[in-house]
Amino acid sequence: MVLDASIASSYLKDYPKRDGLSVKQLIDSANFGGLTYNDFLVLPGLINFPSSAVSLECKLTKDITINAPFVSSPMDTVTEENMAIHMALLGGIGIIHHNCTAEEQADMVRKVKKYENGFISDPVVIAPNTTVGEVKKMKETLGFTSFPVTENGKVGGKLVGIITSRDVQFHEDNDSQVSEVMTTELIVGKEGITLTEGNELLRTSKKGKLPIVDTNYNLISLISRTDLQKNQNYPNASKSFHSKQLLCGAAIGTLVADRERLTKLVEAGLDVVVLDSSNGSSVFQLDMIKWIKSTYPSLQIIAGNVVTREQAALLIEAGADALRIGMGSGSICITQEVMACGRPQGTAVYNVTEFANRFGIPCIADGGIGNIGHITKALALGASTVMMGGLLAGTAETPGDYFYRDGKRLKTYRGMGSIDAMQQTSTNANASTSRYFSESDQVLVAQGVSGSVVDKGSIIKFVPYLYNGLQHSLQDIGIKSIQELRSKVDSEEVRFEFRTASAQFEGGVHGLHSYEKRLHN
DSSP: OOOOOOGGGGGGSSSSSSSBBHHHHHHOOHHHOOOOOOGGEEEEOOOOOOOGOBBEEEEEESSEEEEESSSEEEOTTTSSSHHHHHHHTTEEEEEEOSSSSSHHHHHHHHHHHHOSSBBBBOOOBBOOBBBHHHHHHHHHSSOOEEEETTTTTSSSEEEEEEEHHHTTOOOOOTBBBBBHHHBOOOOOOOTOHHHHHHHHHHHHHSSSEEOOOEETEEEEEEEEEEHHHHHOOOOTTTTTTTOBBBOOEEESSSSTHHHHHHHHHHHOOEEEEEEOSSSSOOOHHHHHHHHHHOOOOSEEEEEEOSSHHHHHHHHHHHTTTTTEEOOOOSTTBBBHHSSOOOHHHHHHHHHHHHGGGGTTTOOEEEEEOOOOHHHHHHHHOOOOEESSTTTTTTTSSSSSOOEETTTEEEEEEOTTTSSHHTTTSSOOOHHHHHTTTTTSSOOOOOOOOOOEOOOBOOOHHHHHHHHHHHHHHHHHOOSSBBHHHHHHHTOOOOEEEEOHHHHHHHHOOOSSSOOOOOOOO
């Protein structure tokens, strides 16, 4: 008998269960073993909204929210200040590596925090008796020539003028004092002014800087036109709620020396610290978490790495504000091969997040992210964000220089467990050896490799490609936000399908003599 096509949906109730698998059925190791991201797909849903309506706002930690679920890995060939700045501008966050001295790492954090400020609370200030020659020298070292002038040459002093490049550019007498050439007719903002009001004053006055003063005309902060322009270019930038500075994270180890390192990072303005270890369930990390919580109670802690519920429970009890999941799944990591220890990433992400989410602890899926589809799958399995190393390697913002080999423009990319990274010297203990508990070893055992990756261009184009692609991916599933995705996975409304080897082959490019794979324009 042919059924009535006009009410086809009503006949779905004839089936005992929904099409596909629930996440619990998919991840059950008794059914399929340990799964990677390539081993399954998310089934499509109803599209009744544009992809632009999809929100990618997410929790990085219990107290930090970012506008895109993208975190750059604390690797010395991935994240230094340039990567951290641009990741924050584009809605994510960068975690600065610690395979360097504490002073170098703190300086990188400081550069991120000062790169874009809503209110610059510690602007460079000069005194009236500063010479024009000194101002020109300051331009060479600082890169700019606009400075507020106060009676005592300090923030908090009475504002008497402002010096700009126009005042000194063609002034030939370098011995002249700033008081002779500075601008004294000033447009200022009063203490208590909002950032929106301050930016509007900048627009209407057509000035480059807006000094903020108290009732006694003492300088308390500054707003910059260049920051206003950056706000226009990067509307999704991840910023501190209070200071409006870009968010910045940094990694440390679990040695006693790392406590002194963290002190310097906090003084530089650090927002979140990552405890960097291949195996987070150690007494060293537990002690470090407790020490940080007692010393810097407002500092957010991302602990890890973990791949099991049991590991996660220890770190949550100790006070972790977020967890980092992954062991041996990165493209340059050989931990699973060498140590016979780890877990397939898909299975690890689900099992840890299912437990941690019950306590309101966000999780970062770290490792195995090779494309937009992998990001979608990590989020579907319960992660709040994804950490990327290899996916960002080779971009213009990563440390190191490009080189050519076989006609390809390349950049070095190495695992922090590689021999190259472990042998890098530092005034403090090497970050790589401490991460893999190898600081006292006479013979180093590699858990990573060194290699090279093809130039990917700038993340200014690459991250928006990931952002827009992820929006389209969630649209295909019929989901409008990361929060909704988690809710509907938990309620078994979002369904999955296991992929055989032949299904994976079918889902890739095949049957062509040759092709060009362009991911974005």
